[in-house]
Amino acid sequence: MTAFYLKLFITPALMLFISLAAKRWGTQIGGLLSGLPLTSALVMLFLSLEQGETFASMAVPGALAGLAAIQATYLFYFLMTRSVSAFTGCITALVFYGSIALVMSRSGWLALSIIATLLLVTVIIIVTSKQAQTKAAHYVPLPRWVIPMRMVTATLLLLAITASAEWLGPLASGLLAPIPVIAWPLAVFAHVQGGHQELGAIVRGNAIGAVGVVGFYLTVKVSILQWGALLSIATAVLLAVAITFMVARLLDAR
Template sequence: MTVFYLKFLITPTLMLAISLAARRWGTQIGGLLSGLPVTSALVMLFLSLEQGPGFALQAVPGALAGLAAVQATYLFYFLVTRRVGALTGCIAALAVYAASAFVMSRIGEVALSVGVTVLLLTLIIVVTSTTAQAHAANVVPLPRWVIPMRMLTATLLLAAITASAQWLGPVASGLLAPIPIIAWPLAVFAHVQGGHHELGAIVRGNAIGAVGVLGFYLAVKSTIVALGTVPSISAAVVLAVVATFVLAKVLDRR
């Protein structure tokens, strides 16, 4: 019962904190924070607590496949919305996500997922380098209902994945973990209200944050059985945060 209540306490609190930070410090910071392994870490934590560390370990390949699919979706949306509107772009991007997730999960190779993710992150950072920098500190106003929507959606997704984990299995559970509940609405609203340059800032920030997510999953894969659930995931989150902010500093200097 303690784990059950923690799901409904920790998840909306984190969503609220990140959403308020994005509102306060601007588009790229919002993208960077939303790219951190918030939902992913919570999903892996509760999967491990409820199903055992072995289940969480088996979910990592699916999670890495899902991460690659998410980044393919962002890159596609950023590129295609140079020619089409947000609604058409969203529909097409969701189709790309479904196809990418299916293909990557069917292959199931960790090394390939990591390689594809790194390639996609590099491409995103390169193609957004000239459009995002001037708009990184801009604050795009969001409707009042967006933050409560994120809090509710994130909590429901976490509850759905962990409650159905035995039925879904570790691969499908992992595949659902990186779904960008925070970042996707933020990216679309930034695009609609601030234009393509604002979209570039949020996508770039999310890609930088995803480097930390990648490190998080690899750290969990390497340590969760040996260290146990809480130490492994805690160390992986610290690694993700450090890697993200170091990369952000390096890129800012350039």
């Protein structure tokens, strides 16, 4: 029951923080923050607490496969919505995600998932270079209901993922773990409210964050059984933050 209340508190609090950060520093910063393994860390923590640390460790291969599928989906959505509406793009992208995630999970190869993720991140950074050059995504004023709606959406998604873990098993649970319960609502709402430029900034920031997420999952995989869930996940998050901001700094320097 304590875990349930933590989910109800932490997820909307993170969504609020990222939304306010995007408002203060621009949509690309919001995308960068949403790309950090914030929700991934929460999912892995709750899987460890509710299903055990071995279960969480076994979920990592699925999580990395899911991460590759998510980056492919962001790229698909970004390219597709150049010619279709956000609603059509969103529905089609979710179907696309399910197909790619299924294919990636069947492979079971950590190396393949990591290589695919990094290649997709590279492509996303290239196709969103216009957003980085123009610095167009400063933040579009939003109706008051948008941030609460993001908070509710993110919380419901996290509850759904963790509640289904017991009967899904570690591989499928891992596959669902990196689903961007914060970044996806943020991306869709930013697209609807601010257009394709705002979407590009979110997608770019999230892709940069995905490099750190790879480091997060690998750290959890090698350390959670030896160090325990709290120390392992905390260390993995710190490493992911360092990697993400190092990559962001290198790209800005260019």
